[in-house]
Amino acid sequence: MRRILTLAITLFFISQVTTAQEINQNRKKLEATRTDSPPRIDGELVDDTWANVPVANNFVMMRPDNGKPEVDTHKTEVKLVYDDEAVYISAMMYDPEPSKIPAEFTNRDNFGNSDFFMVMMNPIDDGQNPVMFIVTAAGTQIDSKVSNKFNEDYNWSAVWESAHKITDNGWSVEMKIPYRALRFANKPIQSWGMNFHREIRNLNSRYTWNHIDNQQGAWTQYDGLVENLKDIKPPTRLSFYPYASITSDNGTVSSNSILVGFKDLQYNFGMDVKYGITENFTLDATLIPDFGQVGFDNVTLNLGPFEQQFTEQRQFFTEGTELFTKGRLFYSRRIGASPIKSANVDEDNETLIENDDKVKMLNAVKISGRTKNGLGIGFFNAITDKTEATIQNNTTKQVRKETTNPLSNYNIMVLDQQFNQNSSVSLINTNVTRFGDFRDANATGLLWHLEDKKSTYNIDGSVKMTNISDDPSEPNTGYAFDTSIGKHAGAWRWEIGYQFENKDFNPNDMGILFSNNEQGIYGFTGYRLLKPKGIFNNYGINWYYNINFLHHSGVYTGANSGLSFWANTKNRFSFGGNLNYSTERKDFFEPRHYKGSLGGVYFKRPERLNINHWASSDYRKKFAIDYDFWYTFNRQTVEEIDQMSYGFGIRPRYRFNNQFSLIYGLNYSKSENQFGQVSKEDDDTDFYFGQRDWTSYNNSLTGKYTFSPTSSLSLTFRHNWSKVPYDQFFQLNTNNGTLESTTYTGEHDMNFNSWNLDLNYAWQFAPGSQLIAFYRNSIFSSNDNANQSFFKNLDNLFEEPNQHTFSLRVVYFIDYNNLKNIF
Structure with missing residues (x-):
């Protein structure tokens, strides 16, 4: 193993020395044109501003057939001008059937079933950190900040202007991107990295102005160059987002008393501030924050040893x-x-x-x-x-x-x-x-x-240390290490690595780590299709492996490996599956005891075989469906009890028109004869496990009606139900991790419900400014009635106390530069 890593690292650094070619050798260039009469942003493209301006054209396919020139029927022409305030971009996207251009209305930062035009802009031209400004064929604005070549942050929002128009020849876009939305140097003459993308849904393809090679590197490294932006200066980047909200929360009342308890209204006032400290650095502050309108968490029943992680x-x-x-x-x-x-x-x-x-x-x-x-x-x-x-x-x-x-x-x-x-x-x-x-x-x-x-080979890694000031008599400094080397370019890819966290590594006061005192060797090898072939646009196959040990004692805990396959057809049908195998494993974390994680107490889990499959149909059609199913089998050594888990998910969606759509989701899972810890005595030697069946239903419904690109009504509903009846109990043999008969009895049956319904109306009444009206109904229950039917459970759930929340929030965007001009 050590020799392989040494050879791989040596080859990596040799390639660094001998390779002199840059990835983006023949980048296209566009001369920037200064204007004294900026265009009116209405999508018409008739302003004199656009006359005699250089054109960015001759787009190249990014996917699926990478490198293929644009077709004559769907040419794209882009122009760019600038003044002291902003960059202005126009794009004409030709299409022989304008009436058939997909143009689904969505709220901001959602693509939907729409063609779109995208400007990828990188003023510092570093190949890694651009920003993206996107307009769909329905007029929806989408923006994102990209970091480290791959991470696209659609939560980032700038304030900019755009307009579109569907014409007899296709559709057009005009955009005004003010300098306050960008970070750039204060230099007299500048050249910015830039690329233009066009998504054509009916052709199932994307084209870019500067060709992006999908065999190596990241797409952010293939920008063209917009040259000679002269005498532009970064403005004072200072924006205020004052807000006011009114919230009425009735706590919990009976289900037939929805209006009871709305007597005390909560008034909140605050402000978010964005300030450009320098041309490259920004301060964001939230003063008296109010998060009363965030979405609900997808809470589930948790009987395991680790906490549930929620999205932010x-x-x-x-x-x-x-x-x-x-x-x-x-x-x-x-x-x-x-x-x-x-x-x-x-x-x-x-x-x-x-x-x-x-x-x-x-x-x-x-x-x-x-x-x-x-x-x-x-x-x-x-x-x-x-x-x-x-x-x-x-x-x-x-x-x-x-x-x-x-x-x-x-x-x-x-x-x-x-x-x-x-x-x-x-x-x-x-x-x-x-x-x-x-x-x-x-x-x-x-x-x-x-x-x-050439971005062919890479080395990834980290070393970390934690220190906790709690009890000086206990060790409190921990360490973690992880490094890997791999090839992530071309059709064949691979990676091999090693990682560990010692027994005292604990970042959980501000981070999250489920288990420590582990070490392991991991890796994968895979193949991917880079050009369409037969019925496929692309496909890939990967084989992975993990070999695991405790770090403190070096005890071998088990290994797992698997084979996965995914594919996308030319008819936009996506599917894939996995076959996974785990050896017999020593689980040092299911026994809820600290010393267990150091190698003292473990639960022996049997060999495990899992197979799963998923598929997704064409979202361009009005009706589409996603589904998946899985099956897991293993045999517990206790009385040779067969254990199995299985489940499925189905999510049909229907787009009634370009404004209204619904998605329903049903997920069902069943685990038979599962084992888990239910109790531990004070002497730290008696661990009791229960044999249980675990059944879960998850029903969800999401819908949206979009009145315009700036006004929408959305619904999100989720009901999660889990029931866990216990059959018999066993005692853990702390010497060999097996389960033995016991006289222990206890009541551990679980019946868990989490019900949430959110109704949300959002209206962007001015650039960067919003009014949001919000209603939530939530019910939570947990009891031991684990043997009831689905509909009986619903009847009992509706008798539980309900929580009703109403909230109205207004946020207004104030740009310091506009404010300064007024006064």
């Missing part, structure tokens, strides 16, 4: 955070989550009167940007408020307060040096400081991603 939906934590998420040391849901500890209540003598179950964020700020030499710098800070529990003595009636979460400060610092348009080295530090007698935590990571000049 608060815009401040999703927009422009690419620097802070490096190394997976930042899990933003830690900020404003539950208190760090529970209240200490003497159940015999005390009563818990009131308890804050949610930590309030007071404010947050982030500063990020990148110098002209490719050094990215990021600073993040957030402060959360103190939470308390109110406890009363049953005898004396005396009331005391107990702090469950102190005033806390969350901080991140990042340095990210990029070079060669494909490589980077990063240093990140996260820190949590809790005031008072609470734990503090610190984590640091050094990360690297190195590619040769």
Whole structure:
């Protein structure tokens, strides 16, 4: 193994020295034209501004048939002019059947079934960090910031103007991209990296102005060049987003009392600020934040040893955070989550009167940007408020307060040096400081991603350290390491790597890690079709493997391997599947005991075979469907009990017209004779496991009616139901990980329901400004009635208390430059 890694690293650095070619050798160039009379943004293309302006044309297919010239019937012509305020772009996209151009109405940042035109703009021309401005054939605006060549952040939103028009010859677009939406140098003459994309749904193809080779490198490395932008200056980038909201939350009332409890209205006022500190760095701050209109979490029943991870939906934590998420040391849901500890209540003598179950964020700020030499710098800070529990003595009636979460400060610092348009080295530090007698935590990571000049071979890796100031008598400094080398260009690709986390590595105060004290060898090899062949536009096949050990003791815990296949046909039918195999495994985490993870106690899991399949039909049609199914088989050594799990998902969707569509989803799963820990005695030797059947249903419905590209009504519904009856119980043999008969009895049946319905109306009444009306109905229940039918469960669920939330929020965009001109 060591010899293979040494040889691979040597070959990598030889290729670095001997390869002198750049990926994008023959980039197209376009002369920028200054104008004194900017065009009116109406999509008409009749302004005199566009006369006698150089044309970007002769587009080349990006996919599926990479490198093929554009067809004569669908030519594209793009023009660009600029003035002291903005860059203006027009595009004429010819189509012989304009009435058949797909143009589904969607709300912002959603493509839908539409043709679109995209400008990919990189003022610093570094091949890694462009921004994208997109207009669909229905007029919807989409924008995104790309980082590290691959990460597309559609949560990033700029304020810019666009208009489109479907004509007798096709469709046209005009765009005005103000300089305040961009970051560029203050130089007298500039050249910007730029590329133009056109998606043609009816032809199932995408064309680009500058050819993008799909065999090597990333698409961000193939920009053309717009030259000679003269005497433009970065403006003062200062924007204010003041907001006001009214929320009415009735807490929980019976289902037939929807209007009861809406007496106390909550009024919130605050503001978000964006300020360009320099031409390359931006400050984002949220003052008195309000996250009352974020979507619900997809909560499920969790009987495992690890926490459930949720996606981030608060815009401040999703927009422009690419620097802070490096190394997976930042899990933003830690900020404003539950208190760090529970209240200490003497159940015999005390009563818990009131308890804050949610930590309030007071404010947050982030500063990020990148110098002209490719050094990215990021600073993040957030402060959360103190939470308390109110406890009363049953005898004396005396009331005391107990702090469950102190005033806390969350901080991140990042340095990210990029070079060669494909490589980077990063240093990140996260820190949590809790005031008072609470734990503090610190984590640091050094990360690297190195590619040769042809972006054929790469080395990825990281080394991380965590330190927790909790109990000085316990070890509190942990380490993790991960490195791999691979080939990620051409038809054949491969990777081989090694990773470990020692027993004390714990980034979970600000990050998320499910298990530590592990090490393993991993890798894959795969083949992909790069040009259409037969009925296929593309397909790929991969084989992966993992060999796993404990880090502290070196105990072999098991291995797994699998074969996967995916394909897309020329008729837009996508499908694939996996065949996975796991050896007998030693699970040191299902026994909920700290020493178990160090190699003392484990649960022996049997060999496991899994097969699954998925498919998706053509979204261009009014009716489309996604489906999947899976089956897993293994045999537990306890009385030779056969275990199996199986399930399916089906998600039909129907587009009634370009404004109205619905998607229904049903997921069903069943696990028979599953085993899991249910109890542990105080002497740390008696671990009790239960044999259970686990059945889950997940019903969902999403729909939207779009009145215009700036006004839409959307519905999101989800009901998750799980029932888990237990059959019999066993005791874990702590010497060999097997299960043995026991006299233990207990009530552990579970019946779990999570019901959420969100109705949301959004109206962008001015550029960057929104009015959002929001309603949510939610029900949660958990009991031991695990043997009822689906419809009986629904009847019982509707008898549970309901929570109804109404909210109205207005956000207004104020640009300092416009404000300055007024005064």
